Amino acid sequence: MRLITGDECGLLKECIPELSRKEEDPNAIVKPFTTMTDVRKDGVRRIDPKEQQSRTRGVIDMVPIEMDDEKISVAALRSNGSIEFWNADVKSKRDYGKYSLDSTVQNAFTNIEYDGKVRPLGVGVFEKSTRVCAGDMLGNIAIINAKKGNVVKEYNCYTNSKGRTTISYTPGNNLNTQLATAMACDTINGRVAIGGRERETVLLDLATGGIVFKAKNLPPDPQTLLQQPVWPSSILFLQDSNIMAVGTAYKQVRLYDVREDSRIRRPTACTPEGLLEYRITSLCQVDEHRLVAADSAGEIYDLDMRTMDRNLKRKDNNNVGRFVGPAGSVRQLKKHPTLPRMAVVGLDRMLRVYDTKSRKQLDCIYLKQRLNCVLFGSQDTWELGEPEDHTMDSDQDIDLDDVVEDYIDSDDEEAIRQKHLKDFENASASEDENDDGSKDEEEEDSQSEEDDSEEEEEEEEASENDDASESVEDDDEDDEEDSESEEGDRKRREKKRRRVT
């Protein structure tokens, strides 16, 4: 597996968890997953080893433009508003990719100087990977041509509806930096969702820049008549792209129906009050009906979308699975395109990879900075050199032939046993008569005699079989086998007898 992470100091790193796994000793006592002794440091490499580390160049978000087995193309959005396009050649499945910087867009959001407080929100790809959209905290959306690397259009989602509103930013004033706190891009339909503090999520159509959908809040609390507070802190478009999941800072996850013609603007499902404990920072869809939500204290919840809106008092709603591990806020969750693997990246400086079905932590890699975003490469296999054979060596017995006992049909068992008794009597009788000499001839004679008798018996058997079970088709074959086996048995028994006497 290949993972690309971006951190707040501006470093992009490529991680390959297989290279940094401790070599498993089959006799080792399995240690708890939180210990990381002997982690080899080979698994991590900087994409650009010469770049300067500084917080103004911190990576905010990354999005894959092209992802297949041979080539990866990534757009990274930085804290100073610049977008970099990186290309990598990843043909070899045993080595790190060779990365090269394609182009940079210096300031995607023109007119704004980025200081530490206003910052870009996120990137997304749409229109069949030709366009990249980037959003920032003031609600500006810039659309960039991915190939040429220039800003094509710019919209603002809050000033479009009424022509008169303008948003101005005064440095030092913290209030207007929370106009937009979450962004998600709908790749298929070319829409972008933006939400902020006390501002519900708004869907913009990227071709025209007009508002397509404006989410509506839940009805006010019936007893106090107070409005439910709203603060979307993480937005995700689900795979079928008709449902949008919004995680709020008020510890809720809401699902909205965002089809083109949908008239329902209220959320279709919300998690109940006490289910989640902290502000939701990231969402990820892991299955057809499972959503993973992570919050700002490192708790990662595995929610089933069909049942998540049930009341907490119901007994069957207590089974909210958790992915255990992070000690700090989780900044991003990403799922591998094909494998059941999920990558978790956060403020505790660790990259963790989980198995989505069993919820177990598979890898935990220490990356030295606080991480902001992560991406999976599309490879699912990795060649680690010569695989070590931990299987037991049972090759000693290969030369011995397996002793296979001949198959005797249960119907014929009785008859065969009697036949053997007869043979035994005959053989003993023949031995008594002739001590040495031409035993073979006698055997042949006796065999021929017995063959005749056998044939008679077989005919009898056959008739019996026919009477007994009409549907037995393999009679002839069985008889042949029986005769062979009988002969074989007889020969063996005679051999034994010869040895004995």
Next chain:
Amino acid sequence: MVKKKPDASLKGKKPMNTAKAGKTTVITRNPGHITNRLKRSEMYGKYLQQKRKSKQEERKQRIRDAEALGEDAQVKKAVPKTLDNTREIEPTLVKQDPEVFADEADDEFARYFQSETPPKVLVTTRPRPSRHLFWFIADLQRLIPALHFYPRKHYSLKEICSFAQNRGFSHLIVLGENAKHCNGMTISHLGSGDGLVGPTAFFKVSNVVTSQNIPNHGASTKHIPELNLHGFGTRLGHRIGRLLGSIFPHDAEFVGRQVATFHNQRDYIFVRHHRYVFEEKKKNEKKKKDDEPEKKLELKDRVKARLQELGPRFTLKLRWLQEGTFDTQFGEYEWIHKRKEMDTTRRRFHL
């Protein structure tokens, strides 16, 4: 075959498996997995006996070896295993890493460590504090230069953060209390104007001893103390250490000979305030032997430092570290102590 009759003395007893009679099973594993209490206690007793026996035998062997070698015997001092020795390897331990240095050169506290901006600290308490807390605050004022006290009244912490920022304070310390003992301390970095607004850390405070209660204590002066941050190893430790260090101005006045120590051991941070004095050892007037020349002592043997404790004495333990100013509702935690997940072994320390 005639069966052997068992011994008359064995009458009534079960026949023994003679193959096993001579051997005793060596219990290598702590028999905690046996669920039957009687059996478990019995096996545990045997286990301890065997352990003791093997230790004695090892000791005897060591003595025998030493006697055999005679004068050449190298005394191998056995190093006892302590929790600090056998600490679990933390991957986040900082080891001369240029990435980490570059990160720290850029972070919220770099300005204070480079003496670009002087810190200005605001201390306040919980609403309606007790008398004991005021004595502690008075001690803190002697420890931390540029400390200003404001009464809490009824304001919420978020409000206090914004008031402090308006008045140019760089740090905020809030003391919590229960039953006349200080039990919590929140240190929040409010930012130095243009710079980054830094993290908030919450510590559990214990063993508070005010200066009056310290035997042979001294009175501190207004000189800026030197800073001693010791034992902060991991990335988290570095961050906390820098947070604590940024409270002090970094142009120490060595004339005052005062030192503020933050010593981290096993996740507990011990805070001490001392005055030091260097003293030289006087030469020995007696000579042991006339032939032996007088040894010239090295500097470290010749000069010793004596300490006099000043100021408060308390211990801190980190509970959580959060991004941004105090905002437990919507803030992001960089590190939060989760007892069930993190306290799985005794040998794991986070700072």
